[in-house]
Amino acid sequence: MRNRSVTYSREATFQALADPTRRAVLDLLRRGSQHAGQIAGVFPVSRPAISKHLRLLRRAHLVREHREGRHRVYQLNPEPLRAVDKWLEHYRTFWTMNLTSLKNFVEAEYARETGKQSLDRPAAKNVKGEN
Amino acid sequence: MRNRSVTYSREATFQALADPTRRAVLDLLRRGSQHAGQIAGVFPVSRPAISKHLRLLRRAHLVREHREGRHRVYQLNPEPLRAVDKWLEHYRTFWTMNLTSLKNFVEAEYARETGKQSLDRPAAKNVKGEN
DNA sequence: ACTTCGCGTAACTGTATGGTTACGCATTAT
DNA sequence: ATAATGCGTAACCATACAGTTACGCGAAGT
Structure with a gap:
């Protein structure tokens, strides 16, 4: 078992929240996990752009990712908030x-x-x- | 009654909070207003650097500034938070x-x-x- | 096996930002 | 009047980042 009360870097968190798109992604994931493609489909920017946002969110531990076939499913992790x-x-x-x-x-x-x-x-x- | 429901840009606010120094400035001002020099004295960066941070904070309406002799006094405005x-x-x-x-x-x-x-x-x- | 998805990454660009030093302009002090 | 303060701004760096297109690789289909 993994004591999950890790002290995530406040720094990375605030940093991640600074971008409106990323906040929107979080808002989206509140409604349930989505895979990268779905997420990207919602925004007016390119898929790679979203991919990079997701990377930042991952880095801040605000989302978790896991493969599912050829999809990457992203799940919200509100903990750092x-x-x-x-x-x-x-x-x-x-x-x-x-x-x-x-x-x-x-x-x-x-x-x-x-x-x-x-x-x-x-x-x-x-x-x-x-x- | 103050009807202080100005809609400050969420954007600018999150943006301003992204930097640790700026958050620290806010934390500092929670204890009371300070003038620019005092604020700068607390941080390990140059005065102009702080000046720029203050500019951002001002832009986000998180602080208010007013002159007092040759000092610029900064006051916290928690409203946008x-x-x-x-x-x-x-x-x-x-x-x-x-x-x-x-x-x-x-x-x-x-x-x-x-x-x-x-x-x-x-x-x-x-x-x-x-x- | 071959093609098509799904998606991250590389490479590149433009812009914002964090920091620095030099400077200029008021306000105060002498 | 002249010097010293307080502080923002300009001019410059280096770095981060939001976006883009090109590419590559593994998973699914056919």
């Missing part, structure tokens, strides 16, 4: 914020911008160095 | 799947990897809430 979800979590709080916390935020902002500091502004992190 | 969150939502269901649908998925998976099909890994995959 968890990392993205995780990353997003930090930001989700921003738009889930209630007015109170929002107030804090804006206040801190305002304080910082105007010079007076009524809040944190972690000076400890003040990385100077070379600018 | 909502689109990403929204997109991810479709996939989130995959890892919140109930055992039935999960069974299909894992079964195919397992069968493929080993050749047999007995499905004894649901526990390993079974991550309901968070991780």
